[in-house]
Amino acid sequence: MVSFADRVAVPAHVLVRFLENESVLLNLETERYYGLDDTGTRMWQLVTAAASIDEAFAELLREFDVEEGQLRLNLSDLVGRLVEHGLLQIHSSDVGTASAV
Numbered sequence: 001m002v003s004f005a006d007r008v009a010v011p012a013h014v015l016v017r018f019l020e021n022e023s024v025l026l027n028l029e030t031e032r033y034y035g036l037d038d039t040g041t042r043m044w045q046l047v048t049a050a051a052s053i054d055e056a057f058a059e060l061l062r063e064f065d066v067e068e069g070q071l072r073l074n075l076s077d078l079v080g081r082l083v084e085h086g087l088l089q090i091h092s093s094d095v096g097t098a099s100a101v
Helices: 038-049 053-063 068-084
Strands: 007-009 014-019 022-027 032-036 089-091
Touching (some): 007 038, 038 053, 038 068, 053 068, 068 089
Antiparallel strands (some): 014 022
């Protein structure tokens, strides 16, 4: 399950090409392509630039006329599929924090 407190990063083995409002992602390790429509491309742009998935989610809520629960489900699904295909990496929000013990 994707935590919206986490952030994502694009692995070095992923190429991204933008074509008008759409994009094509290529995993160089698997040689598989993944296409995103205009909405998926905007989600990609925001989630890969934001400090957290939640920050991207908040911006998407401002930009799109969509019900909050539906957007949360769609964004979580997209990020999960991209991670599964090796096109994104999740970085936990608690990485690098000191233990209280």
